[in-house]
Amino acid sequence: MNVWDDLLGNQLLVSAVVGWVVAQFLKTLIDFALNRNFNAERLVGSGGMPSSHSATVCGLTTAAFLEYGAGSFEFAVSFVMSMVVMYDAIGVRRETGKQAKLLNSILMENPLKLNAEVLQEKLKEYVGHTPLQVLAGAILGIGLALVIDSRY
Numbered sequence: 001m002n003v004w005d006d007l008l009g010n011q012l013l014v015s016a017v018v019g020w021v022v023a024q025f026l027k028t029l030i031d032f033a034l035n036r037n038f039n040a041e042r043l044v045g046s047g048g049m050p051s052s053h054s055a056t057v058c059g060l061t062t063a064a065f066l067e068y069g070a071g072s073f074e075f076a077v078s079f080v081m082s083m084v085v086m087y088d089a090i091g092v093r094r095e096t097g098k099q100a101k102l103l104n105s106i107l108m109e110n111p112l113k114l115n116a117e118v119l120q121e122k123l124k125e126y127v128g129h130t131p132l133q134v135l136a137g138a139i140l141g142i143g144l145a146l147v148i149d150s151r152y
Contacts, residue, residue, distance in 0.1 A: 011066070011148065012060055012074070012078075015063035015145040015148050015149075016059045016063070018148060019052070019055035019056045019058065019144050019145070020055060020059075022144060023051065023052035023056070023140055024042070024044065024052050025043075027042050027050065028042040046128075047128060049133045050136035051089055051133045051134045051137030052137060053085050053137065054082075054086050054089065054135075055144070056141060057078070057081055057082040057085045057086070058137070058140075058141030059141035059142070060081075060145075061075065061078040061079050061081075061082045062141065062145035062146065063145045063148070064077075064078040065078075066145065066149045086134050089128055089133075090128065090130070098128075
């Protein structure tokens, strides 16, 4: 068996990667529908609806559950990692985005005389998620893993 067959035959890996890809694609479509312009950064960027982080880890966790069972090491590690990632997306990363938005607003209204490197670009505001975005990503990841499982 070659490497590609091994990778594509790994249900956990496929579920996680498909979760991320589909979430990023949906995020880009939703952003385009709301803002009426294409933003290529949405294809790989964080933040937005649905959470690709949640879709990825929930796809992985669901696939681990389906493949190895609830009592397995693989499921336990995936589940704990999922909880940490989703908690972080709603908490720390969301607050970071709020702070970036505030700082960008302050700098636009009252530009400070800082070195050119600091003011070269705006701070990234889309780094975290609302609870709804995380929930949507989780549901997407679980659903995709169930669909993928039916094909294996």
